[in-house]
Amino acid sequence: MEPTPLDRTASTDARGKDCEVRVLVVEDEQLLADAVATGLRREAMAVDVVYDGAAALERIGVNDYDVVVLDRDLPVVHGDDVCRRIVELGMPTRVLMLTASGDVSDRVEGLELGADDYLPKPFAFTELTARVRALGRRTTVALPPVLERSGIKLDPNRREVFRDDKEIQLAPKEFAVLEVLMRSEGAVVSAEQLLEKAWDENTDPFTNVVRVTVMTLRRKLGEPAVIVTIPGSGYRI
Numbered sequence: 001m002e003p004t005p006l007d008r009t010a011s012t013d014a015r016g017k018d019c020e021v022r023v024l025v026v027e028d029e030q031l032l033a034d035a036v037a038t039g040l041r042r043e044a045m046a047v048d049v050v051y052d053g054a055a056a057l058e059r060i061g062v063n064d065y066d067v068v069v070l071d072r073d074l075p076v077v078h079g080d081d082v083c084r085r086i087v088e089l090g091m092p093t094r095v096l097m098l099t100a101s102g103d104v105s106d107r108v109e110g111l112e113l114g115a116d117d118y119l120p121k122p123f124a125f126t127e128l129t130a131r132v133r134a135l136g137r138r139t140t141v142a143l144p145p146v147l148e149r150s151g152i153k154l155d156p157n158r159r160e161v162f163r164d165d166k167e168i169q170l171a172p173k174e175f176a177v178l179e180v181l182m183r184s185e186g187a188v189v190s191a192e193q194l195l196e197k198a199w200d201e202n203t204d205p206f207t208n209v210v211r212v213t214v215m216t217l218r219r220k221l222g223e224p225a226v227i228v229t230i231p232g233s234g235y236r237i
Contacts, residue, residue, distance in 0.1 A: 021136035022046045022064070022197065026056040026082065027071040027098065036069065039125050040132065044159075044172040046199055053077025057085060064196075065093050066136045069128070070115070072099040080113055087114035094135035098123075147182040149237050150226040154182050163221055173198055174217045177210070181227065181237045190234035 023040055027033035028051050037047045048063065050056050053074040060068070060082075068086065072079040083095050097115040111118060116138070117131050147154040153162040156179060161168045170178065176198035181189055191210040199209065214235060218227050226237050 021066045021132065023048070023067045023069060023132060023136075024056065024059055024063070024065045025049045025069045026051075026053070026074065026079070027069070028052060028073075028075055029071075036125070036128065040129065042172065043129055044176045044198075045132070046176075046197060051075075053079060053082045056082050060086060060089075060091070060093070067094050067096060067132050069096050069098065069132065072097055083113045083115055094138055096128075096131055096135055147179070149182055149185070152178075152182065152221065152226060152237070154179060168220055168222075170217070170220060173209075173213050174220065177213050178217055178221075181235060184236065186236055188230050188234045188236045193234070 023045050025033050025037050025040070025047060027036065027049075030051055033049050033051060037049045040047045048059060048065075050059055054076040056068070056070070056074070057077060059065075068082075070079050070082060074082065079097065083097065086093055086095060094116040095114065096117045096119060097113075098119055098121060100121050116135055119128060119131060145155070145157055147156070151164050154175075155161075159175060161170055161175065161178065177194055180194055180197045194210050194214075195207075198213075214227060214229075218225050221227070228236050230236060
């Protein structure tokens with residue numbers, strides 16, 4: 001029996017890959033769209049949601065997305081036209097197209113429009129997640145599977161963090177912030193960049209959530225502190 005979109009029985013090695021992935025979910029079935037977004041956020045992805053093609057074009061025009069999960073049969077502006085626009089703009093954004101049709105000809109047509117992958121409904125959430133992660137990896141530079149810096153080891157695949165061989169338990173946002181800092185390889189990361197990478201667009205840009213998360217992360221990582229605050233600029237490890 002085919003699992004529903006809410007089936008979240010994920011294998012260990014299917015979780016936690018590329019926590020920096022930012023996703024736009026475009027789906028006119030609001031319950032499905034919200035369920036998909038909630039599930040992807042639990043996988044430490046930053047997710048925005050819209051329910052029609054016109055709203056999708058607006059978001060794409062102002063935000064940089066790694067992956068767009070795009071329903072083909074959308075109101076206002078058809079999903080095909082949204083996909084064409086992404087291709088015309090030459091954006092690195094990858095498109096995972098969803099459709100209620102499982103016909104091969106329909107899948108071929110969607111791919112010819114410029115979609116990078118195709119998933120018929122109903123789908124297993126685990127498969128959707130795996131496809132989103134695979135597409136997200138294509139937009140980023142390949143990095144070692146385990147990140148190491150200043151005595152910290154972060155495994156994006158297993159969602160594990162160790163300091164001096166002692167495992168540290170982190171909340172999803174703490175893990176996402178730490179991964180962004182680790183991937184920067186010593187460069188300063190601004191609070192705005194952390195907000196963009198680890199949270200979605202509905203987060204208040206004037207919130208102190210980044211500062212609070214970094215403070216909690218520092219406490220969990222222990223002494224001596226490895227996250228350095230650069231006044232007026234941001235943070236680095």
